[in-house]
């Protein structure tokens with residue numbers, strides 16, 4: 052109860068702290084400056100001009116950016132919402148349908164195919180909702196509004212570079228209101244750093260071509276340190292009196308040591324006892340607990356959320372069966 056009171060207080064204070072107003076003239080100047088800056092960086096003037104001419108201020112994006120969740124849901128609730136039978140079954144179907152490509156990519160990048168499928172399912176429900184916002188306008192609005200101006204300005208420049216490199220037409224540069232792109236919702240910076248042209252047609256088309264989507268996701272994980280000698284981890288039960296202070300990714304011990312402390316894998320999972328692992332419990336000591344390997348840390352680089360990372364792991368397991 053006390054915590055709820057504090058949260059509402061913070062919301063009221065930060066809410067009243069904003070006195071933001073859109074001004075057409077200043078937005079036009081802002082666009083012109085961005086245009087000049089992009090051209091100065093060496094991007095094609097014609098492409099930059101066309102892209103910036105298309106930009107409109109989107110009040111709805113600011114509304115979404117400022118929207119605070121009314122209450123923080125628990126991991127148990129989140130998992131219930133996300134890890135549905137429909138999502139699992141669709142994942143199994145997709146795995147079957149694209150098995151050959153997935154296996155090929157898996158071998159090439161050293162990432163088990165079920166994680167590529169699980170991330171796809173988590174991000175866009177296997178391409179079911181990729182986001183239909185004009186990314187240029189969304190990013191420009193967020194860069195103009197100022198709450199995280201530098202970050203979004205950088206991503207806007209990166210988005211123009213994607214157009215400049217010819218991976219997608221301006222009309223196809225669509226994504227989430229926060230600028231995440233395509234089937235696997237890469238931010239433009241991740242796209243430039245890690246997306247892959249799997250079918251070698253000269254375009255990294257993560258909006259329309261699964262032959263580019265799968266290797267891009269796999270490359271992301273591989274470059275961030277994935278090890279396909281093992282998975283993400285598994286659910287465990289903790290012994291009575293297990294210290295809450297050990298529930299952190301900061302503490303890593305060999306699996307054998309955790310087992311000696313009375314941690315018990317659920318469902319007879321077994322693993323190499325020398326692998327380094329942490330114990331996490333997204334809902335705290337009284338909620339579900341998981342023993343996780345370094346691959347879990349890699350998933351956390353994709354999205355810094357214990358809820359997300361754990362659910363990706365569970366979905367991958369479910370899809371694999």
Ligand SMILES: [Ca+2]
Nearest residue numbers: 248250252254
């Ligand atoms: Ca391609």
